Amino acid sequence: MTELLKGVLEGVVLQVIQNSQETYGYQITNTLIELGFQDIVEGTVYTVLLRLEKKNLVTVEKRKSTVGPARKFYRLNDAGVAYLADFWRKWAFLVDQLVKIKH
Amino acid sequence: MTELLKGVLEGVVLQVIQNSQETYGYQITNTLIELGFQDIVEGTVYTVLLRLEKKNLVTVEKRKSTVGPARKFYRLNDAGVAYLADFWRKWAFLVDQLVKIKH
DNA sequence: AACTCTTACCTAGTAATACTAAGTACTGGA
């Protein structure tokens, strides 16, 4: 399963961020687990987030929390929205190809 | 696109082999290109084939050709068939997850 | 105060995999 995730996880995390307008790593991890990615580990999500930050697809804002350490809140910026749209286009294309091959 | 292929390509190649009962690397590459994987390069397919061989998912038979060097013909063995079925299960699962996340 | 649990983030190292960019070799035709 893990190899199938390659390249997908980035788009998935971007989509999760977009779905909630604004969210942070710990919450994203839990969301993914709830959605069925049982094996996703915190560390993996954080490396994706750092990558998205480095690629300038998200904005980051650190804010204190009353129940633990400060949270880093992520939002998509314009480049992130475009990147996500492109991800879904590529994904749809891939799904199409695989359907063709299967038959 | 290339990152999205990770993990998928192995299943795709297995399926292409199964579709034609028996085939060889050069032909698989051309089939994939025809099917829309424009950017697939020979070298990539051959490394996948060697991997499938190493994992014991295929049988190999070298036979002479009248139009060039000898061809290595691949067939799925039982393990290959099972592996391919498992690939499609995982793929279906992933597609489901992504549909959920998108909405 | 010391402890534990939950929350929250970070990172060094590793494995898997696809691509780059070559190279080798066989056959047939110009």
Place this chain on the structure above:
DNA sequence: TCCAGTACTTAGTATTACTAGGTAAGAGTT
């Protein structure tokens, strides 16, 4: 003879997800 098409191989690299830790803040318990 040279070239184009056929056919396979491989060393090196980049990307990416996981392993397996570690750090730290707050709240409640003892």
